[in-house]
Amino acid sequence: MTYIISALLLIIIGFLIYKANLNTKDIQINKIQISTKHRTNHSNLSILHLSDLHLENISITPSQLAANLQHEQPDIIALTGDFLDRKRTLPKLIPYLEVLQKMKPKHGIYAVLGNHDYVLKGQNLSDLKSILTQYGCIVMQNSSKTITINGQKINIIGIDDYSTNRSDLEESYRQVKEGLKIVLTHDPNVVLEMDDYPFDYLLAGHFHGGQILYPKAYHLVKMGKLPRLNMVKGLHSHNDSPFYISEGLGQTGVNIRVGSRPEITLHDVAI
Numbered sequence: 310m311t312y313i314i315s316a317l318l319l320i321i322i323g324f325l326i327y328k329a330n331l332n333t334k335d336i337q338i339n340k341i342q343i344s345t346k347h348r349t350n351h352s353n354l355s356i357l358h359l360s361d362l363h364l365e366n367i368s369i370t371p372s373q374l375a376a377n378l379q380h381e382q383p384d385i386i387a388l389t390g391d392f393l394d395r396k397r398t399l400p401k402l403i404p405y406l407e408v409l410q411k412m413k414p415k416h417g418i419y420a421v422l423g424n425h426d427y428v429l430k431g432q433n434l435s436d437l438k439s440i441l442t443q444y445g446c447i448v449m450q451n452s453s454k455t456i457t458i459n460g461q462k463i464n465i466i467g468i469d470d471y472s473t474n475r476s477d478l479e480e481s482y483r484q485v486k487e488g489l490k491i492v493l494t495h496d497p498n499v500v501l502e503m504d505d506y507p508f509d510y511l512l513a514g515h516f517h518g519g520q521i522l523y524p525k526a527y528h529l530v531k532m533g534k535l536p537r538l539n540m541v542k543g544l545h546s547h548n549d550s551p552f553y554i555s556e557g558l559g560q561t562g563v564n565i566r567v568g569s570r571p572e573i574t575l576h577d578v579a580i
Contacts, residue, residue, distance in 0.1 A: 329521075329565035333368040336377055336558075337570040341544060343551055344579040345489055345509040351579075352459040356491075357383035357414070358574040360514025361557025363425065364393040364401045366564045369571060371404035374558075377573055378412060384458070386414045388446065389514045389555065390423025390470065390495030396433045399440060406444035416456050420446040421467045423495035423515065425561070427475070449493065451477040455486050461580050462488030466508070471499035472515065472532070478506045489580055497540075497554050498533035500547045510578055511552035518542035518556030522568030542569065 357378070386409055392402055409418055420441050429437055438448050447454060449467020456463050464485045469475035476499050490508045497513035516529055519541050529536035535554075542556045556572040 326565060329567050330368075332566040332570060333560055333564055335570050336369060336373070336573060337556070338377060338573045338575065341553060341574060341576045342579075343510055343576060346549070352461060354385065354458060354463065354491075354578040354580050355383045356512070356576040356578060357381060357386045357409075357412075358389065358512050358553070358555055358576055359386070359409075359558060360389040360495075360512075360555040360572075361391040361423070361517055361559055362393070362402075362405065363391055363557070363559030363561055364398045364405075365395060365559075366561060367559035367571075368564060369558055371408050374405060374573075375408045375411075378408065381412070381575065383412065383414050383575070384416045385465070385491075386412065386418040387493050387512050388418065388420040388441075389493055389512055390421050391425040391514065391557070391559075392423075392437065392441075394425040394428035396429065396436075399433070399436055402437075402440055403444065406441070406446070410445045416458070417454075417465075418446045419454070419465050419467060419493055420448050421493050421495055422448070422450065422470055424470050424472045427470060427473050450475070451480040453481060453484050455484075455488065458580065462486055463580065464488055464490045466490055466492045468492060468494040468499055470494075471496040476502075478503065482506055491578070492552075496533070497552060498535050500552050501534055504548060507548075508550055508552075510576070511550070512555070512576070513552065514555040514557050516541040516554060516556075517560065517566075518554075518569030518572070520560055520562075520566055520569055542572075
């Protein structure tokens, strides 16, 4: 009898793990509409947001990514870090970047780095940044770039990773001009230190939506104040300014998801 019960438990556990692995292939495409506080005209900025590819543990192929994006024409592509953390994975990044480069976003591809990217050191980290640049990405480490759309100045601000103490808000905003402020960063906890650094919209990732979110992401409590406030995915606000936390495309640790799904996000920002 004990043997039968043990066998049944193993079957059930195996089935649950199988289902949790299938969840990593169930891409969710979320469309978010945002109206900025300082809207000056009747234009819109479309942003394709991808985060946390974690190419060591990703279930989505470049061709699947391309199929999901084939009808999209974003103005900007925003990549908010954690591409990979092993030297041998660097070549795997290239076909994903090729998909994005072929989309030819009108105003560029912008990338910030995450804590896993900084596991790479020295030449390996330089190689990651070189690959990103080679395939059309502007890599932002506490820097900004100003673009103009229909006469409206838009500052793209890339704040370096907060969780590894690389964020420098003063430096990130040093070249910012009058106009809208769109912030890209990896760890959204930095938003709680931005009272003196206003933004119109902030995009981040880092938490994977909990990855295993049942019933709450208790395992994320050491990752900052936002998880303790149960802010691990989706649209939130700080000081009346909206910010969005992507669930990411890949996984860390084991390649499973419970209560979360890999995410592609399309933001329509009224400017």
